[in-house]
Amino acid sequence: MPPRPLAQLTLALIKPDLTANRLKANRVLGHIQQNDFTIVERKTLLWSKTDAEAFYGEHRGKFFFERLCGYMTSGHFHALILEKPNAISDWRALIGPTHPPRARIHASDSLRSLYGMTDTRNSFHGSDAVETAKKEIRFFFPEFDFERWEQEQRKGNTLES
Numbered sequence: 273m274p275p276r277p278l279a280q281l282t283l284a285l286i287k288p289d290l291t292a293n294r295l296k297a298n299r300v301l302g303h304i305q306q307n308d309f310t311i312v313e314r315k316t317l318l319w320s321k322t323d324a325e326a327f328y329g330e331h332r333g334k335f336f337f338e339r340l341c342g343y344m345t346s347g348h349f350h351a352l353i354l355e356k357p358n359a360i361s362d363w364r365a366l367i368g369p370t371h372p373p374r375a376r377i378h379a380s381d382s383l384r385s386l387y388g389m390t391d392t393r394n395s396f397h398g399s400d401a402v403e404t405a406k407k408e409i410r411f412f413f414p415e416f417d418f419e420r421w422e423q424e425q426r427k428g429n430t431l432e433s
């Protein structure tokens with residue numbers, strides 16, 4: 273029996289506009305399950321301006337930085353750790369391009385096309401690389417035990433093979 277592909281973790285955000293709409297947020301959880309992601313951890317939180325500026329520090333100075341931080345502190349939002357083989361690229365593919373107007377042209381079935389409103393208020397975030405995912409998971413879930421999770425992955429593989 274070939275070992276199953278190693279699972280990967282990514283950090284997903286359902287941003288405040290969408291979190292505020294319970295019906296749509298539940299529909300998104302359905303998309304997550306239908307696309308074979310496992311929700312390993314989840315929490316709902318409200319950010320301060322300092323939190324938003326720290327998380328999006330890479331964009332400080334860009335013309336949209338203020339409006340991005342304003343958006344991300346405008347209400348509670350869901351943070352989730354999603355698990356699946358290739359979770360990082362699969363989640364980025366599922367949410368689609370950054371800008372919903374562009375997503376509606378190039379990726380009409382993506383989540384930002386379906387639920388995103390404008391360039392800033394695009395309703396979703398997904399880590400863009402392995403190291404970023406680790407950093408972003410630690411940002412929201414400092415207590416998450418990566419070593420234990422990786423051990424379970426390896427154990428799961430040896431048991432099956």
Ligand SMILES: Nc1nc2c(ncn2[C@H]2C[C@H](O)[C@@H](COP(=O)(O)OP(=O)(O)OP(=O)(O)O)O2)c(=O)[nH]1
Nearest residue numbers: 334335336338339340343371389390391392393394
């Ligand atoms: N490159 C560039 N694009 C800009 C600038 N200002 C606005 N944009 C782009 C990105 C914005 O999302 C889009 C619409 O700008 P608006 O100020 O109308 O923001 P709006 O409330 O429509 O959408 P938003 O949620 O802020 O993205 O135009 C700028 O100074 N430079």
Ligand SMILES: Nc1ncnc2c1ncn2[C@@H]1O[C@H](COP(=O)(O)OP(=O)(O)O)[C@@H](O)[C@H]1O
Nearest residue numbers: 331336340369370391392393394396397398400
């Ligand atoms: N040109 C833009 N105009 C308005 N908001 C933007 C723009 N580019 C990015 N943003 C906002 O900043 C967030 C982070 O940008 P970026 O990291 O480039 O995209 P992504 O979230 O797809 O990784 C985006 O999700 C969006 O909310």
Ligand SMILES: [Mg+2]
Nearest residue numbers: 397398399400
């Ligand atoms: Mg990004």
